[in-house]
Amino acid sequence: MPTVSMNVNGRPRSADVDSRTLLVQFLRENLRLTGTHVGCDTSQCGACVVQIDGEAVKACTVLALSCDGSNVLTIEGLANGNELHPMQEAFREHHGLQCGFCTPGMIMTAVDLVRRKGNNLDEMTIREELEGNLCRCTGYHNIVKAIAAGARNMGSAPQSKAAE
Amino acid sequence: MSATGIGASIPRQEDHRFITGKGRYVDDINRPGQAYAFFLRSPHAHANINSIDIKAAESAPGVVAVYTGDDIAADKVGGLICGWLIHSKDGSPMNAGPHPVLAQGKVRYVGDHVAVVIAETLAQARDASEKIEVDYEVLPAVVDLASAQSGAQIHDVAPNNVVYDWHLGDKAAVDKAFASAKHVTKLELVNNRLVPNPMEPRAAVGEYEEGTDSLVLYTTSQNPHVARLVLSAFIGLAPEHKFRVIAPDVGGGFGSKIFIYAEETICVWAARKIRRPVKWNCDRTEAFLCDAHGRDHVTHAELATDADGKITALRASTKANLGAYLSTFASSVPTYLYAPLLSGQYNIPAIYAEVKALYTNTAPVDAYRGAGRPEATFVIERIVEIASRELGMDPAEFRRKNFVTTFPHQTPVIMCYDAGDYDASLKKAQEIHDTAGFAKRKAQSESQGKLRGLGYSAYIEACGIAPSAAVGSLGAGVGLWESAEVRVNPIGTVEILTGSHSHGQGHETTFAQLVSGRLGIPIDNVSIVHGDTDKVQMGMGTYGSRSGAVGMSAIFKALEKVEAKAKKVAAHVLEASEGDIEFKEGKFTVKGTDKSADWGTIALQAYVAHKFNGQELEPGLKESAFWDPTNFTFPAGVHICELEVDPATGSTTIERWTAVDDFGNLINPMIVEGQVHGGIAQGVGQALLEAAIYNDEGQLITASFMDYCMPRAHDLPSYAVGMTTTPCPSNPLGIKGCGEAGAIASPPAVINALTNAVGHENLQMPATPERVWKAAQGARLRQAAE
Numbered sequence: 001m002p003t004v005s006m007n008v009n010g011r012p013r014s015a016d017v018d019s020r021t022l023l024v025q026f027l028r029e030n031l032r033l034t035g036t037h038v039g040c041d042t043s044q045c046g047a048c049v050v051q052i053d054g055e056a057v058k059a060c061t062v063l064a065l066s067c068d069g070s071n072v073l074t075i076e077g078l079a080n081g082n083e084l085h086p087m088q089e090a091f092r093e094h095h096g097l098q099c100g101f102c103t104p105g106m107i108m109t110a111v112d113l114v115r116r117k118g119n120n121l122d123e124m125t126i127r128e129e130l131e132g133n134l135c136r137c138t139g140y141h142n143i144v145k146a147i148a149a150g151a152r153n154m155g156s157a158p159q160s161k162a163a164e
Numbered sequence: 165m166s167a168t169g170i171g172a173s174i175p176r177q178e179d180h181r182f183i184t185g186k187g188r189y190v191d192d193i194n195r196p197g198q199a200y201a202f203f204l205r206s207p208h209a210h211a212n213i214n215s216i217d218i219k220a221a222e223s224a225p226g227v228v229a230v231y232t233g234d235d236i237a238a239d240k241v242g243g244l245i246c247g248w249l250i251h252s253k254d255g256s257p258m259n260a261g262p263h264p265v266l267a268q269g270k271v272r273y274v275g276d277h278v279a280v281v282i283a284e285t286l287a288q289a290r291d292a293s294e295k296i297e298v299d300y301e302v303l304p305a306v307v308d309l310a311s312a313q314s315g316a317q318i319h320d321v322a323p324n325n326v327v328y329d330w331h332l333g334d335k336a337a338v339d340k341a342f343a344s345a346k347h348v349t350k351l352e353l354v355n356n357r358l359v360p361n362p363m364e365p366r367a368a369v370g371e372y373e374e375g376t377d378s379l380v381l382y383t384t385s386q387n388p389h390v391a392r393l394v395l396s397a398f399i400g401l402a403p404e405h406k407f408r409v410i411a412p413d414v415g416g417g418f419g420s421k422i423f424i425y426a427e428e429t430i431c432v433w434a435a436r437k438i439r440r441p442v443k444w445n446c447d448r449t450e451a452f453l454c455d456a457h458g459r460d461h462v463t464h465a466e467l468a469t470d471a472d473g474k475i476t477a478l479r480a481s482t483k484a485n486l487g488a489y490l491s492t493f494a495s496s497v498p499t500y501l502y503a504p505l506l507s508g509q510y511n512i513p514a515i516y517a518e519v520k521a522l523y524t525n526t527a528p529v530d531a532y533r534g535a536g537r538p539e540a541t542f543v544i545e546r547i548v549e550i551a552s553r554e555l556g557m558d559p560a561e562f563r564r565k566n567f568v569t570t571f572p573h574q575t576p577v578i579m580c581y582d583a584g585d586y587d588a589s590l591k592k593a594q595e596i597h598d599t600a601g602f603a604k605r606k607a608q609s610e611s612q613g614k615l616r617g618l619g620y621s622a623y624i625e626a627c628g629i630a631p632s633a634a635v636g637s638l639g640a641g642v643g644l645w646e647s648a649e650v651r652v653n654p655i656g657t658v659e660i661l662t663g664s665h666s667h668g669q670g671h672e673t674t675f676a677q678l679v680s681g682r683l684g685i686p687i688d689n690v691s692i693v694h695g696d697t698d699k700v701q702m703g704m705g706t707y708g709s710r711s712g713a714v715g716m717s718a719i720f721k722a723l724e725k726v727e728a729k730a731k732k733v734a735a736h737v738l739e740a741s742e743g744d745i746e747f748k749e750g751k752f753t754v755k756g757t758d759k760s761a762d763w764g765t766i767a768l769q770a771y772v773a774h775k776f777n778g779q780e781l782e783p784g785l786k787e788s789a790f791w792d793p794t795n796f797t798f799p800a801g802v803h804i805c806e807l808e809v810d811p812a813t814g815s816t817t818i819e820r821w822t823a824v825d826d827f828g829n830l831i832n833p834m835i836v837e838g839q840v841h842g843g844i845a846q847g848v849g850q851a852l853l854e855a856a857i858y859n860d861e862g863q864l865i866t867a868s869f870m871d872y873c874m875p876r877a878h879d880l881p882s883y884a885v886g887m888t889t890t891p892c893p894s895n896p897l898g899i900k901g902c903g904e905a906g907a908i909a910s911p912p913a914v915i916n917a918l919t920n921a922v923g924h925e926n927l928q929m930p931a932t933p934e935r936v937w938k939a940a941q942g943a944r945l946r947q948a949a950e
Contacts, residue, residue, distance in 0.1 A: 018287070034192035035185015037415075039363045040448040044869035047363060075185035088183040092175050095838050099668030100182030101363040101415030107183065123882065130877035134869065136363050136416050137668045139845030139906075140877040142838055 006070050008033070009077025017064050023057075024048045026064035027074060035075040035104045039134065046133030049105040049112075050074045056112030058132070075104035078111070087111050090150030091143075098137035109133050110147045111154075119155030121148050166749075169681020170897075173834035177687065178672040187413045190367035190382050195441035198369065199228050201431055202289035203444075204279040204296050205453065206271035209305035209525035209862020210316060213269055213278070213298060220295035221281055226288030229438050230296070231430070232279045233266040241265060241433055242399040244424055246490035247641035250328045250499050253518070258328040261319025261523070263489040265399075265426040265433075271300070272318055272488035273525050274863055275453030277426045282434055282442055305525040305862035309462050309483045312522040318488060325523040327486055327495065332503040333479075333516035333577055341477030341514045345468035349551040355539045356929045357460035357485065357856040358849075359872060360532045362667075364415020365446040366425065366455065370432030372439060378406040381432040385411040385695075386421045386665050387705020390642070392697050394424045394492070401433055404697075411695040414667035418846070419531035420455045421667065422707050423492040427454075452867040457856055458532020460485040461498065461539050467547045473555055475566045477514040478506060480543055484521045484529075491530035495521065500578075500638050501536025501626075507575035508544035509586045509622045509800055510566040515576045525862045531707065533846055533907040537625040545621045545912035550925055559916070560590060560599070563622050579626060581798050583890040589824045590622060593802040596886050597822035602806065605819075615809040615943055616819075617921025620802060621913035627901030628713035628797035628894065645792040646710070647702050648718035650679075650726045652785035654771040656764035657689040663703015664715030665695050669839070669903065671711060674831040678716055678897070682723050684750025685763055701788070709901030712831065713797045717895045721789035729785060734766050736776040797892045799900040801825035803844070805913035809921045814937025816852060816918065818881045823909065825885075828892040828900035836902045837885045843906020844883055849875040850907075851914035855930050873930075 004021075005014040008031060015030045027033045027050070036059055039047035048059040051073040078085045087110050090096065097103040113121065113129050126144045135143060168174055181187050218230040244263040251257055262268070266277050279296055283289035306315030306325060313324040342348060364384060371380040379402045385391045388409040396404045414421060431442045446454075461484050468477040484498035503517035534541075552562035564587060573581040594600075602618050609616035629635070632643030649661040658679055664671060676690040693699050706715070727747055734752035735742040744755040753760040761769075769775055773783035806820040823840055830836050853873040857866045866872040891898030911929060919925050922939045923946065931939075 020287070028192075032194075033185070034189075035187070037189070037364070038191070038445075039365065039415075040869050042448065042868045042870050045363060045448075075183075079184055084183070091183050092179040095176065095834050097179060097182055098670070098838060098842065099362070099364065099416040100178075100187050100413065101189065103182050104185050124878075127877040127880075134363060134874050134876065136361055136418070136846070136874070137842045138838060139841035139843075139875075139883070140880055141841040141882050144877065144882070 002065060004064050004068050006067050006072055008072045009074060019065060021064045022060055023062045023064045023067050024059035027059060033074050033076050037101055037104060039101065044134065045102070046109060047102050047105040049108040049133070051108060051112065056109050075108060078107065085111070086153035087150035090146045090153060094142050094146035094149055096138065096143045096146030102133060102135045106133050106135065106143055110150060113147065114151045114154050119151045121151045166681050168687040169677055170831050172677060173832055174673065176670050176673040177676055178670065189364055189413045189415055190369065190384050191445050193369055193382050193412070195369055195371055198441035198443045199282045199284060199438065200286040200289050201434065201442050201444040202281050202286060202293050203277055203427060204281065204293045206267070206274060206276040206278055208271060208300055208302050209274050210303040210318065211271050211300040212303065213267060213271065214301055215299045216279060217297040218279065221292045224288070224292035224295055226284040227292045228282045228284065229434065230279060230281050231266065231434065233264060233268045236264060236266045237268060240400065244426065245394060245398045246492060246495055248493055248496035249639040249641065250330055250495045252328045253331050258495055259319065259322035259326065260490050261321050265429045273527055275450065275527060276488065280430050280434065282438060307524055307526060307858045307860060307862050309485050309522060312524050318523045318525060322523055327490065327521040327523060329520050330499050331516070331518040334514055335516045337514040338477045338479050338516040342466065342468045345476060346471045347469045347555060349467040349547055349554055351465045351547045351550060353463050353542065353546060354928045355459045355461040355463065355542055356850060358458045358532055358854050359452055359856050360418040360420035360455060360458060361451065361874060362416030362418055362420060365448060365451045366421065366427065367445045368428040368431040369441055369443045370435035371441040372436040374439065378402065378408065379432050379436065380408045380410065381428060382410045382412065383428045384414050384421050385409070386414065386417040386667060386707055388665065388695055388697055389663060389703045390705055391424055395429060395432070399429055408698045411665055414665070417667045418533040419458065419535055419707060422705070423456050423530055448869065449867050452872065453864055454527060456491045456528045456530035457487065458529065459539060460529050463543055465543050465547050467551050469551060469555065473557055473562060473565055475510055475512050478512050480506060480517045482517065482519045484519055485524050485526065486521050487524060487526045487528035489528050491528035494528060494530040496640070497531050497536045498539070502540050504578040505537050505540035505624065505626060506544055507577055507579065508541070508548065509568060509624050511568050513576065526858055533843065534904040535708070537904065538908045538911060541621065541623045541908050542912050545623065546915060549620065549916045559620050560594065563620065564590060579796065582795055582893050584798060584800050584826060585888060585890050586622060586800060588888045589800065589802045589826055592886055592888055593804050593822050593824040596824065596884050597804045597820060599804065609808050615811055615921040615940060616806070617917040618804065618806045619913045619916025619920055620804055621909045621916065622802045623905070623909040624798055624800040625904060625908050626796040627709035627799055628793050629708035629710045630796055631793050642704065643792065644704055645790050646704055646714040646718045647788065647790045648715070648722045649701070649788040650719065650722040650786065652726060652767050654768050656685060656767040658683065658685065659691050659693055660719055661693045661700045662715055662719060663700055663705065664711040665706040667706070669706065669711060670832065670835045674712070674835060675716060675719060677831055678719060679723065683763060709799070709903035712899040713892065713895050713901050714791060714793055716897055716899065718789050718791035720896045721791050722787045725787035725789060726785060729787065730766050730770065732781055733770045733776065734761055737761055737766060737769050793894060795894040797828065797894060797900040799825065799827050799902065799905050801905060801909060803909040803913045805917040807917045807921065809918065809936055809940055811940040811943060814933035814940060816931065816936055818848065821881050821883045823883055823885045823906065824888060825902065825905055826888045826890055827902040828889065829898035830887065839902045840885050840906045841883055843904060844910045845875050845880055846907040847910025848880060848914060851911040851929050852931050853879065
């Protein structure tokens, strides 16, 4: 089996994997980073979104081997120690989650959205940009509010470096 | 109100682990030495199995075991059960066909369980399953309600595929009322079939502990104790005291995780056979094929009105598709969860409903968010709307004229509404929505070539399920109380053990708010324990919006006992008589003196037992309670949907949504509003987007998120949510329940708005752009002519 090496949440990680192993399987099964979830098998739901080299990617659409040498950030690496990332804090503050299953993917997508579109996000932009993330609990109302607030706070609060 | 007590919109206690990726869902659990299960499923909707050859699969790389229905039969593993016995009009019991966990000579829907392969890895199990050879004799498939009674017979016990032919109400009284009606409104409607799709697919890890000869099942369940009861007492895997069921964090349920399914059963059965843990994780396509679906009714309804526009009678004739097998509570959904709600918020003197439940070669159909009540609400709120239009009355005024206004109100269909103020909700909804400004907004839309419509839905539902004796008399196989235990630790922190189960509802917060407020202790000193049959003695679980009204009432009752005991301890500590002890805001005081002791001191004294005689007063501070409801609860409200249709494309945009609900007293308004938002989204999904569609061969052609249209953020509006409050008189907290209201209220609001926009009633759910475009053509021509 080939060996794959990558930097995950700031730590070098390496394992021998079956070549068909997806990144999400590598994270969940090899590294036991179970915060990244699998909610479908057609790359539709977005529960598995992580960042690869700073960009949001559905971890069910990439082979682990293709991430060799990359920097991967998962939900577990988003907070700065005990200090929550502003987007995490905003989801909590605005009740942007219920069962929590879609939440890691939502937060990772939202952080990437701010990187691409800035700190002032209107409702329509947020709703359009969430087309790759499904939530069955919240009706999105509070997720939209949380992302708008989190985006604003990311502009004013000191950041975890890893999340940039 | 204390800062963290009842009524406070505090952020959720459980959120930290979910936003940091530290939730613990079943698929996150891995046990040493576990093997992986993969199910070979039927590719045919209806077929006899002539033979199954598993030899090649058994010798494939990594395979530990391959099992078929023969192994299930040899081990005498019982079949899955339906726990609610319905009797037909003629008194005969329903025709329940056997429901084996692996097929016994016949498959009855695409996805039916044929064999299980257990291997070292999931990939090996999946690969090996392709080596199993099954010789099928394909039979004609029965797919839809229209042809079910004339199609091939699916179960030997059910001629014409009829499960039951049931009725409720006084037919003679209804016929008499119709004979003298001034006006009769008629309605044909389809309540479309839905797939629940919680974001977390089902999963299971079964484990056998050889030293104690006992079983452990980690499962995605809304009711782990019910799962243990069924797996133990009916399926016969192990007695309850040798069987632990754990439902840890569960990623949404919406009803679909109430039921006891084949896969979970087989994981724990196989774990004992191979002496290793067995893990199974459902993929999304399997979830589409095999999770119990929801709704799927076809109904003809008629409403009689008199010369004053008063409703005099309602009759409804419904066919309900229950799929290929009776799922755990399937039989109750189109009967006692449906017809007793047909009175809506209205004073209707006579109601008669008849329901024919049918087998088809499709996935089993059971409770999905609302379960029967959305179907009833769709019937009554569509037909009331149409009646008002036919009579030339304002839809809101027609409703108002017929509202129940005095309580208690006994309907002709079982339910006795205990409290409500329906006019208050309607008035408030109209104000928030600015219905007065609708005409102006409609004119604006029309000036841009768009059609605009406004639709009401004045829903009622029955929650707080349910008084045990009452449901027992209607055929339920279980009692529907809830249990709680309050354990006070010596330093005064509190653990609450509850039989309710949280899978998104926020019980770790709301239940703790009750305790924090009642005992006057910080909310961080309270922990909520649920979802483990080894920790919580018994429980009935979470569904039917029952955890507040029933689950919290049990906690309330146990807290009363704890307080009473703590007062006895305080009396000894403060050297006063028990009757003089008062407890308020975490402090025990002696009436008329300055003597006091705080909560923590009394908790410690209860355990050290130095100040009282342990023979007269037992040491310790721990109490439990079971709460059996005295009535259902009746949440009700008014939702208003306002939307715009582009007649050129058929696309529908919801412009405004107002929801005013009466849930009785609220524990955490922020969480309640979140429940409303999510419910509306599912109802809008049903009205505009979602449909489980089988082709004529019984293949589910909407079996992925690419084909089944789940509501996405850009499909939905933001919602204006308001509340009115009439406390529920049937439980000590005055709670009615809020979990299902949005999904119950919203479909008729959408369709009433759409039919208002296009100017006729011929529009079925889901109102896809194609259907709306067709419906809008008449309106478009009218508009062009003006």
